[in-house]
Amino acid sequence: KGTNLVSALLSCEEFLEHWGGHPAAVGLSVDESKVKLFEEAFLTYIEDKSPGVDNEPSIKIDCTLSLSEINDDLLHIVNKLGPFGQDNPEPVFALKKFELRSNPRKVGNGDHFQFKIENSRESISGIAWNMSDRMPPTHQKLDFAFKLRWNRWNNQQTPQMSLIDWRLSESI
Numbered sequence: 001k002g003t004n005l006v007s008a009l010l011s012c013e014e015f016l017e018h019w020g021g022h023p024a025a026v027g028l029s030v031d032e033s034k035v036k037l038f039e040e041a042f043l044t045y046i047e048d049k050s051p052g053v054d055n056e057p058s059i060k061i062d063c064t065l066s067l068s069e070i071n072d073d074l075l076h077i078v079n080k081l082g083p084f085g086q087d088n089p090e091p092v093f094a095l096k097k098f099e100l101r102s103n104p105r106k107v108g109n110g111d112h113f114q115f116k117i118e119n120s121r122e123s124i125s126g127i128a129w130n131m132s133d134r135m136p137p138t139h140q141k142l143d144f145a146f147k148l149r150w151n152r153w154n155n156q157q158t159p160q161m162s163l164i165d166w167r168l169s170e171s172i
Contacts, residue, residue, distance in 0.1 A: 106132050
């Protein structure tokens with residue numbers, strides 16, 4: 001978070017074959033025999049430059065929604081905020097303290113899963129790309145971070161959650 005990646009790579013350049021980029025994004029090539037050395041040098045740099053900082057990944061949530069707020073109108077408004085990119089990130093939403101009533105279902109080549117969140121009045125489907133190794137449990141309170149997308153299928157269009165991550169809800 002806030003790390004200058006060019007400075008970080010300069011500190012461990014001896015382990016890189018090629019690299020390039022700017023402070024916020026880089027591309028690199030590392031010989032397979034030097035991956036572990038590069039990883040250690042890179043992590044040492046990060047830890048030295050940010051002592052006491054929690055380097056656990058975090059997700060910036062733009063808005064926590066209720067299930068009833070997720071509808072066609074909201075998704076039309078979100079899409080008007082685009083185009084999205086580095087200087088205009090796509091909004092990230094949260095749903096908190098919801099239970100999955102049925103098991104998520106693996107789809108595609110088995111790397112993805114679909115799920116449904118519902119209460120007595122509303123429901124929304126979701127898709128999680130490349131997350132089948134982290135499928136959420138059923139019948140436990142969960143928090144979901146997601147982007148809203150259109151699910152276009154069979155000549156119909158409905159809002160769908162594109163899952164970024166999930167966690168067990170905090171007990172507070």
